[in-house]
Amino acid sequence: MIDVYISGPVELNIIIQVIYLLNIFLKFIKLFPPEFSHVLALRCLDIAYKTGLLKLLFPQPKTTNVNFVGMKLSNKLGTAAGLDKNGDYIDCLGALGFGFLEIGTVTPLPQSGNKKPRVFRVRDELAIINRLGFNNKGVDYLVKNLKQKKYKGIVGVNIGANKQSKEKNRIEDYLICIRKVHKFADYITVNISSPNTKNLRDLHSSKNMDELIEKINIEIKKLKISIPIFIKVSPDETKETLKYLVDKIINSSLEGVIATNTTVDKTLLKQKKYHAYNGGVSGSPLHNKSNEAVSYIRSLSQTIPIIGVGGVLTRNDYESKINAGANVVQIYSGLIINGPSIILNILKKNKRAS
Numbered sequence: 001m002i003d004v005y006i007s008g009p010v011e012l013n014i015i016i017q018v019i020y021l022l023n024i025f026l027k028f029i030k031l032f033p034p035e036f037s038h039v040l041a042l043r044c045l046d047i048a049y050k051t052g053l054l055k056l057l058f059p060q061p062k063t064t065n066v067n068f069v070g071m072k073l074s075n076k077l078g079t080a081a082g083l084d085k086n087g088d089y090i091d092c093l094g095a096l097g098f099g100f101l102e103i104g105t106v107t108p109l110p111q112s113g114n115k116k117p118r119v120f121r122v123r124d125e126l127a128i129i130n131r132l133g134f135n136n137k138g139v140d141y142l143v144k145n146l147k148q149k150k151y152k153g154i155v156g157v158n159i160g161a162n163k164q165s166k167e168k169n170r171i172e173d174y175l176i177c178i179r180k181v182h183k184f185a186d187y188i189t190v191n192i193s194s195p196n197t198k199n200l201r202d203l204h205s206s207k208n209m210d211e212l213i214e215k216i217n218i219e220i221k222k223l224k225i226s227i228p229i230f231i232k233v234s235p236d237e238t239k240e241t242l243k244y245l246v247d248k249i250i251n252s253s254l255e256g257v258i259a260t261n262t263t264v265d266k267t268l269l270k271q272k273k274y275h276a277y278n279g280g281v282s283g284s285p286l287h288n289k290s291n292e293a294v295s296y297i298r299s300l301s302q303t304i305p306i307i308g309v310g311g312v313l314t315r316n317d318y319e320s321k322i323n324a325g326a327n328v329v330q331i332y333s334g335l336i337i338n339g340p341s342i343i344l345n346i347l348k349k350n351k352r353a354s
């Protein structure tokens, strides 16, 4: 049965029935190939939002006003990047009751990403492998959506580099995106950790990181940017690399870290047939690895703001992410695997989510 958190005396039975049917429908959607299901599910949510049905199906959890680096979040649970790459679904995702949203990854120019199929479900291990490769409609399209959104909550924008941009142009891509989005976003995430754009993770090297952070610093000062900027890291980096990055962030105008992106370590999957798949693993098998990165970063600094993400599918997973040192938490695979009821299941009764 589905747990529901309802703030007022409404027709509880009807709502439970409708949610039950909706969950059956969402299971039916999962019979399609993953990428198609994803778009279909978001379109259905959007229709439910526009027709007013969403409000009835998913009553908003009580707003608890969490202050995170100066941003007022309605709770500590947000969406992770990749779910809504172009900002097409801000209003309907916001209406599900998340405390904040992160849209993107967006790149300066539109690009179609890698060849399909490029998303794979590993059902019995509660995992997803993806090698999408930053498919998106470009930063100008996303900014247009930001200008039109009705959602009043916090929206961060995750930015990346175009596939064809190499070395210096790659860093310039981040700067282009920062210049275009900073007036319309509540925070920005510099994504250097996608495993699906060739050599992108090289930006974790000390030389590249020095240059990237220095250039972003200059941009922050030049444009007088006051919104927080985070760097999203890979769970596959060494402690030495993470320490270098954290020290750099602490001594810069950047705000904090998002830990982590997907892992390329397929050995976390029990079924050997998936070990040869290219792409990043998310969902349950990522949980411990991602938490280790969060704990390590927290051990380096008690004060650095950390958005924890990776393998949160239950309330316990959420709790353990906070216990590892995350200030707030994001989910992606958990929402795909468990459906929107995961939000209420985490927020319900959960004092630490508020």
Ligand SMILES: Cc1cc2nc3c(=O)[nH]c(=O)nc-3n(C[C@H](O)[C@H](O)[C@H](O)COP(=O)(O)O)c2cc1C
Pocket: 080, 081, 082, 083, 085, 104, 105, 119, 128, 130, 132, 134, 158, 191, 194, 232, 260, 261, 262, 281, 282, 283, 284, 286, 309, 310, 311, 312, 330, 331, 332, 333, 334
């Ligand atoms: C299909 C898919 C697409 C993703 N796209 C992006 C992306 O565009 N940018 C990004 O920073 N992370 C992306 N991610 C990574 C998620 O934001 C998140 O860091 C990762 O999946 C771990 O969280 P989870 O276990 O809750 O899914 C993607 C993940 C998935 C499964």
